[in-house]
Amino acid sequence: MTTAENFDLNEDQRDALQEIANIGMGQAGSSIAKIWGEFVGLSIPRIAHIDRQSIPSMLTRFVGDLPVNAVRQAFHGQTRGEVVVVFSGGRGDQLAELMGYEDADSVEEQELLLDVANILVGACLGSVAETLGTEIGFSAPSVMGMNVGASQLMRAEELGSGRALFLEVRFTLEKKSFASHLIVLMPVEEIRVLGQALDKFLESL
Amino acid sequence: MPVSVLVVDDSPIARKMLIRALPSNWDIEIAQASNGLEALTAYRAGKVDVMFLDLTMPEMDGYQVLETLRKEDLNCLVIVVSADVQALAQERVLSMGAISFIRKPVTAEGLSDVLKKYGIIV
Secondary structure, three states, rough: OOOHEEEEEOOOHHHHHHHHHHHHHHHHHHHHHHHOOOOOOOOOOOEEEEHHHHHHHHHHHHHHOEEEEEEEEEEEEOOEEEEEEEEEEEOOHEEEEEEEOOOOOOHHHHHHHHHHHHHHHHHHHHHHHOOOOOOOEEOEEEEEEEEEEEEEOOOOHHOOEEEEEEEEEEEEEEEOOOOEEEEEEEEEEHHHHHHHHHHHHHHHO | OOOOEEEEEHHHHHHHHHHHOOOOOOOOOOOOOEEEHHHHHHHHHHHOEEEEEEEOOOOOHHHHHHHHHHHHHOEEEEEEEEHHHHHHHHHHHHHHHEEEEEOOEEEEEEEHHHHHHHHOOO
16 A cells, blocks of 8 residues: 555545535535526535546546636645636636626636636635634636646646545536536645544534 | 434435434434435335435435425425525425425524424424
8 A cells, every 4th residue: 555545535534525515515606606696506526536647537527528618726724735617518708698798808708717716616615614614725716728628727747646636516507508617636645634624523523 | 202304315424414413302213315215215114204305416316305295295394404505496495395494514503493483393
């Protein structure tokens, strides 16, 4: 057994994280539903431990092969990591339409993506941190790619090696073919810290 | 006679959180189900007075359970317990026959307020 495997979350910790993420996703869904004035469908959160080099194939598996727009945002607090928000299945201007823009240019479209990602990430991870009784902060979000395949979002050299925690939640709109995947990536040394926080939460039950 | 309570949620942690928040002086028998199909099976196999029902579940979700209960004229008090806190989700489940909606994470106070409001506990 390698050291990295020792840091994988156990079944109880994964169950706890799934439910805590579920609560966070509900908060994020509600925030964005208020802005869009539409009902937002929520998925069951999926959690996997993967090798960092498998992140692109995992993204493709969850998001699909069609071109997507994506934003990344780092978080830090008791644990750190990065959230990748992938917008798929709809034209970019659908998002602009939802946010009340008539004719958004590409700069406005990018700003919209950043805004929406910021709302989703802030509400979701903010709620997770609150449930775990910890503080969390966020860096400014940045655009990873516009109209590119999900597998092209991260280059091999920035993926690095070792294990990562992959947590996916999905928001969908009933009336439009539009989905937003929120994927949390955490490096191996941070997973141990998260595991401890989850243990503390489990003990409180 | 104890009240039959069925806790329906795919997450064992969520079921545990809910059961922990139930009033300690409430005379109940608790059964659990991890999806909608199991919930309906449990319902048909015996008595369920009060059902705590999650919405987002595999196999059969909470909306489908509400629909089936209504279609088959099944009689029990359903309290939806969900992380989906959109106003529309709450409206939907209430229009489908749930008596109330409790948001996750559940608190003992929130739960006891709802149970009192509907005269389930005094």
